Amino acid sequence: MPDAQPHRYGPSLRQTLSDPLSSLRLLGRRALLALLGIAAGCAAVVALLNIGHNAAHEAIRTFKGLGSEVMVGSFTATPGTVTRPAPATLDTQHVKQAVPGLREIAPAILYSATVRAAGQAYPLSVIGTSHELEGVLGLRLRHGRFLSPYDQQSTYAVLGAQAARALNVGSVSNQGPVAIEGYLFEIIGILADHGHNPLIPIPVDEAILLPIEGMRRITPTPEITSIIARGRQSERLAEDAETLRDYLAPKAPGHTVQVQIPQQLLDGLERQARTFSYLLLGLASISLLVGGVGIMNVMVMNVSERRQEIGIRMAIGARPRDIASLFLLEAMALAVVGALAGALLGVAAAWMFVRLSGWSFSLSMTSLPLGIASSLLSTLFFGLHPARSAANLQPVTALRDD
């Protein structure tokens, strides 16, 4: 009688864990294939989660830079009513009296046109606006000056930083006029880089800015596309936005007037980001599916190749659950290695994407556990069937050598 008879039947935890590891080394090239599948799946999940995370991060960062007192108004033609143009100008003094919560307000008409300078033509955005835009958006000038209240009837223009580079305009002095739709405009200022802000619907950097009254020269029916305002108190912003909307609504019959505050805009962005995440989720599940099928394939071949071994182990006392865990843990060991490699790969890919987009990278803490766990779950799901079919073999069938 052997001494120290164990009180529980079945291999020890150490044995259960070390057996699959030692047979793993024998899987060779095929293991590498399954590993690649799982790694790709995990990399996809991690990369996509990180890109989503950084995109959201970026949106929030720009929102913070914007200041929390900005509101954006817009007119949309109400369907089913007689089409009438939206207003072409806005009496900003009058608005400020009617809505005392506003610090500043500027209208904007967005249009795109071909701008000619020094005999060459460039397609640019044209923004008709007032001198107040400088204060509303906090624009800074690199050269010259911004539009002033006295420029209403003039043919002055201010260039956005990007537009100035495109037109090759370095300074205001000794710069000839530029032509828009046949009209000549004199450049009086060049803006410093302002940066893109997803919440602001006008592309200041890529535009040429004109006095709003002059837009009639460029388009026969100018219509205000957006109104950008800055409130005095961020806590009262929602009420002020409502007052502003009530003020604007009668001025634009046949149009629905909306005044959004950053919180709403941000909510909209978030909704968008959520849709995007579902898309990413779909992509990631497909990758995991492919990885899982790869694992399943390796395991099915593994089981059929090692049938004799299964028979021998069964003959000397391996229970169905011991056989199942042998193969399942083998698959899991593969998956762990694959998932770790994939996680690194995913972070690297996301990092590259984020840097190429010109954002700053921040690691999503949940992406790593989520990516690794979903890879392991996929492996468990796809490995269960082959492991069980091995476990349910009759010992005599497994032992037969043919």
Add this chain to the structure above:
Amino acid sequence: MELAVPNTGNNHTTALPGDNLLQLEGISHTYPTTVGSRSTLHNVSLSVMRGQSCAIVGASGSGKSTLLNIIGLLDQPTSGRLLLDGQDMTRATAHIRAQTRNQRIGFVFQSFNLLPRLSALENVALPLLYRGYGHTEAQRLALQEVTRVGLVNRAHHRPAELSGGQRQRIAIARALVGHPDLILADEPTGNLDSNTAGEVLALLQALNREQGVTLVIVTHDESLAQTLQRCLLVKDGHLLERYPNPVHA
């Protein structure tokens, strides 16, 4: 029907009269094949007492291996009852059958059936690991067994680095390491030359004599069969008692 005396599982007690280790009652077996089914055993009944040594002979294809696999709980009969040490194993779960094989039965196969990746010692230790022994203890007991079959200096070799006779001795060590009641051997000398076959056989018989292990050996070798206490003949799926060998009985 003779009621078996419940045995508490003390492995090496001397045989009591009527102490049936193994009892088969009306065992039949059919293989399902592509053209209907093929009947291999018909209504086989058999009792083997604890400590007996027993040969099973018969023509090729007569059903000897099938019978041995059923006795060893590797296969299930189509009908009939199988009792091991008084316990009905016919409808036992795969879990219980595996546990019973591990604790009560040792197998010796014609083709050795060692795991090629493991060393001789690890092969011998494996049944103990499944039984729940720790790694160190299993290795220690396995080494004793490897020493007993005279291969202590080959303990760390892989099966591929051993001769046929040495592999079979390692397989016997593996069958013995768990101190089974019953050793089942299917043509254990079939792949060995006559000298090595003699050594392996002597090892098995010594176990039977000195430790009272019950021995059932399927063989084609008449002279081998004659050295055992009993000889059973399988003919077309029927079991006939050829002789209880008068020399040993």
